Amino acid sequence: MRKRVQMHSSHANMHSMSHSWDDLRTVMCLVRAGSLAAAAKMLGLNYTTVARRVARAEDALGVALFERLTDGYQPTEAGLLVAEHAERMSDQSDTLLRKLQGQDASLRGSLTVTAPQLLIAHVLTRLIDEFCAAYPEIDLHIRATNDLLDLNRREADLAIRISRDPGDTLMGRRLTPQYSASFASPKIADQINANPHQMVDWIVYADYQTVPANVDPAYPNHRVRMTFDDMVAIRAAAQAGLGVARMPLFLGRASDGLVRVPVLPPQPYPEVWFVAHRDVWASAKVTAFREMLVPYMRSIRARFVP
Amino acid sequence: MRKRVQMHSSHANMHSMSHSWDDLRTVMCLVRAGSLAAAAKMLGLNYTTVARRVARAEDALGVALFERLTDGYQPTEAGLLVAEHAERMSDQSDTLLRKLQGQDASLRGSLTVTAPQLLIAHVLTRLIDEFCAAYPEIDLHIRATNDLLDLNRREADLAIRISRDPGDTLMGRRLTPQYSASFASPKIADQINANPHQMVDWIVYADYQTVPANVDPAYPNHRVRMTFDDMVAIRAAAQAGLGVARMPLFLGRASDGLVRVPVLPPQPYPEVWFVAHRDVWASAKVTAFREMLVPYMRSIRARFVP
């Protein structure tokens, strides 16, 4: 027999908000990820734990949050509602952590930097080396990816980006302007130089689908031979002599087996920016990195401009 | 005052997002409560657990959140920052739970009602009995307190309040107007009736500190004999013959050993309202309670008005 009526004369806090905030977060991640395994990876947990927490949350809330289908967990309307509010909780949590991080005056601990793959590989490795030597107690994490990591969600502490737009709540500092131009293997370059009227085979980004604008009118014949969605692959194709590719000067110049071809004169290309969230901009570690990066980039500016 | 020596493993993984939201909530409760024991009570935990969670949070964030003083945990600036953001997370959590509750169409489970102590005791007990009989599967929790519980924070699902203002995000329905008047023990009443010019000794609320306005001019002599901060105590004092007290009609009429004295003619007094949060207003259980309460209060309206 369970009790039907409870009298409370004192204001003892009894309201059954006994359910766990971590369970709400787990539900949110599962909605985002779509499967137990992906959500578990996001949370650094075993997927069994995710399943258990979701079950607990459903039990505590008295509502089904997911439909268990053979191809994964499908959120119900209630599950989406939970996820929506948990997102806002997550925003608060992220903001909090950023603010705490922004007050951190120590030059110890973790610092996560993200930058485009090829910028890291050809430009930043030396700086990274120097930074690690200068601040040996900082645990530097590099995320070399072309994805724009979400600095709001603290996927990285700072970013070096090839974009004019530092973003919404972010702050930015321009590191250098840069230009693009056309590059090809020496053999292709020789052929084109020998005969400007020969057909120029372009290797272009999948996004563009077309020959770059502003090609030199001295070379009238162009066609797109192939499209790629990855710059590393484009460069490899160009190196292998498959055609001409447009790429930033720093990249073409740093790539063995590629030479400039005059087909496309140097074109302004999105600038290189240092970007960080307002909240962490002034923190010791971010500042230390920035103050080493800015002069370094200035010193090698020649690699980016004609 | 002596501070406890704090050991922080300085290489705590500052960046593991894996830190617990529940720990943030624990910090928030400790800031609110001021002591481990009070926070633990709020959370339904042992205070040792609160201490451990706070220590974990400090370790994970790499910042001291509290100073351990002999008279309790004093939040640091960082602790206050954590609490501030956790409050917003808590708001989101509360909102979520309210919305889920608002969609709940079942007439089973828990329902928490709050009302002023004396209104429960003298007016609502019969209704509560009937409600429990009509909905035996609803677990009714009564919180009889004069504190205004926070319906936003789900300290109660619905409230019966003596106030014109249903509040900010709340909805309200007026149940009945009511009036107050002066009551005293029969002996005092006889004395005053026999000699209208005798000194009338008032027992008043600490908040007012003064004899009620609008006393009948036929009784010219008044003084405040004592002040109380509790209506139960005022009534007891009046019953014991210590003086005349102003109180709502329903209360004086329902109290043994008290009779009306004509010193203070019936005065308008704040109305009785049914109040609930928008989000839960239309839920099955709240609706069921309201639809039993409203006609009940109409049927006994005579007890509230002259």
Next chain:
DNA sequence: GAGCCAGCATGCGAAAACGCGTGCAAATGC
């Protein structure tokens, strides 16, 4: 159709979190 993989449930041993009891210090009450 056999094999393979992604995705999930279940059971078990290990690890973490928890509650309780004890002990201590400072403030409070008689």
Next chain:
DNA sequence: GCATTTGCACGCGTTTTCGCATGCTGGCTC
């Protein structure tokens, strides 16, 4: 001035939670 209360730290035994291994299902490839 001594007993009591409040508030906390620490150690121990227990409960809960977690990760891992196993087994199952349905869709996919060859």
